Amino acid sequence: MTDSMMAIEIAEFGGPEVLQPVHRPLPVPATGELLIEVAAAGVNRPDVLQRQGGYRPPPGASDIPGLEIAGRVAVLGAGVEGWREGDKVTALVAGGGYAEFCTVPAPQCLPIPRGLDMVQAAAVPETFFTVWTNVFDRARLQEGESFLVHGGSSGIGTTAIQLARAFGARVFTTAGSPEKCAACLRLGAELAIDHRREDFVAAIQEATGGRGVDVILDMVGGGYINRNLRILAVEGRLVQIAFLEGSKAEIDLVHVMMKRQTLTGSTLRPRSVAEKGAIAAALHEKVWPLLEAGKVGPVIFKTFPLAEAAAAHRLMESSSHIGKIVLTTGRA
Ligand SMILES: NC(=O)c1ccc[n+]([C@@H]2O[C@H](COP(=O)([O-])OP(=O)(O)OC[C@H]3O[C@@H](n4cnc5c(N)ncnc54)[C@H](OP(=O)(O)O)[C@@H]3O)[C@@H](O)[C@H]2O)c1
Numbered sequence: 126m127t128d129s130m131m132a133i134e135i136a137e138f139g140g141p142e143v144l145q146p147v148h149r150p151l152p153v154p155a156t157g158e159l160l161i162e163v164a165a166a167g168v169n170r171p172d173v174l175q176r177q178g179g180y181r182p183p184p185g186a187s188d189i190p191g192l193e194i195a196g197r198v199a200v201l202g203a204g205v206e207g208w209r210e211g212d213k214v215t216a217l218v219a220g221g222g223y224a225e226f227c228t229v230p231a232p233q234c235l236p237i238p239r240g241l242d243m244v245q246a247a248a249v250p251e252t253f254f255t256v257w258t259n260v261f262d263r264a265r266l267q268e269g270e271s272f273l274v275h276g277g278s279s280g281i282g283t284t285a286i287q288l289a290r291a292f293g294a295r296v297f298t299t300a301g302s303p304e305k306c307a308a309c310l311r312l313g314a315e316l317a318i319d320h321r322r323e324d325f326v327a328a329i330q331e332a333t334g335g336r337g338v339d340v341i342l343d344m345v346g347g348g349y350i351n352r353n354l355r356i357l358a359v360e361g362r363l364v365q366i367a368f369l370e371g372s373k374a375e376i377d378l379v380h381v382m383m384k385r386q387t388l389t390g391s392t393l394r395p396r397s398v399a400e401k402g403a404i405a406a407a408l409h410e411k412v413w414p415l416l417e418a419g420k421v422g423p424v425i426f427k428t429f430p431l432a433e434a435a436a437a438h439r440l441m442e443s444s445s446h447i448g449k450i451v452l453t454t455g456r457a
Pocket residue numbers: 168169170171251255276277278279280281282299300301302305344345365366367368369370391392393394441444446448
């Protein structure tokens with residue numbers, strides 16, 4: 126094995142061009158960690174925010190961007206059990222994914238679901254962990270309930286639609302074009318509302334006979350917050366996972382009080398290894414069988430060689446993609 130690797134560095138905060146291929150020493154796995162030879166790494170919107178300077182890695186995490194990888198176990202750190210060198214693995218990482226090698230705590234690793242290749246496997250962790258912990262843990266979405274996810278064609282949205290449908294919810298979504306809406310319907314949404322042409326509040330009221338939805342997963346924030354509360358049913362749960370249009374809004378709490386609504390949210394990256402490990406275990410038990418049966422799966426829009434990470438970010442910022450963008454290393 127070599128002692129240096131190619132990685133993508135954020136040379137300074139700025140546009141996609143600041144993503145520069147560099148050579149770095151191989152990271153060394155600490156106790157309880159694995160060193161993974163990376164075959165593919167998923168690209169996520171939080172990587173764009175990090176590149177722009179708006180999302181610093183948590184303490185101790187690599188400065189290299191990248192939150193999810195698939196590859197093979199290269200080295201076992203001290204105390205790691207249950208894995209062998211050469212095993213195929215997919216993992217949620219707190220940073221360092223845009224590289225040929227990456228270290229990760231063992232609890233955040235999962236076997237690659239049967240039937241998925243490296244590119245598909247690399248596109249799973251960030252959105253499946255996020256959707257699971259927010260929609261099913263925090264918001265407790267139940268079979269037979271109704272669910273609205275904004276940004277249905279995003280990496281998060283395409284996962285949320287499929288998982289909510291697979292667990293028996295009625296699924297509604299918003300997306301930014303007729304083509305994106307059509308893709309959301311193919312993934313199992315009952316209604317996809319083109320938010321550039323239609324008012325989602327009126328569309329949801331009509332679709333639910335005025336009752337509203339039980340759970341909303343929102344990444345837009347800003348002006349969406351009051352509108353979400355208006356269409357959240359009695360005992361409904363609104364989960365905020367990002368604020369693409371701002372984190373501040375004047376909200377009318379009358380809906381929260383009169384309809385006993387819950388407003389919550391979370392962010393995955395700074396959570397502890399133990400918490401991420403608990404999410405991994407739940408996914409392994411409840412979602413891996415669905416992935417292996419082909420009932421849910423990552424939607425791959427485009428792959429780029431690792432050295433072309435800047436082009437991958439340009440595509441993500443164009444918002445013309447549907448599903449996931451993945452970087453490949455040609456290794457593992
Ligand atoms: N809290 C967490 O733990 C967590 C974890 C992962 C991701 N996230 C967040 O979840 C969101 C989705 O992530 P992703 O990786 O799936 O991203 P993505 O694929 O790039 O999707 C973002 C989508 O948001 C929609 N959008 C709505 N308003 C927008 C605006 N003002 N600017 C840009 N896009 C807008 C766009 O679709 P339309 O054309 O339909 O508008 C776009 O496709 C991101 O905001 C990310 O930060 C949160």
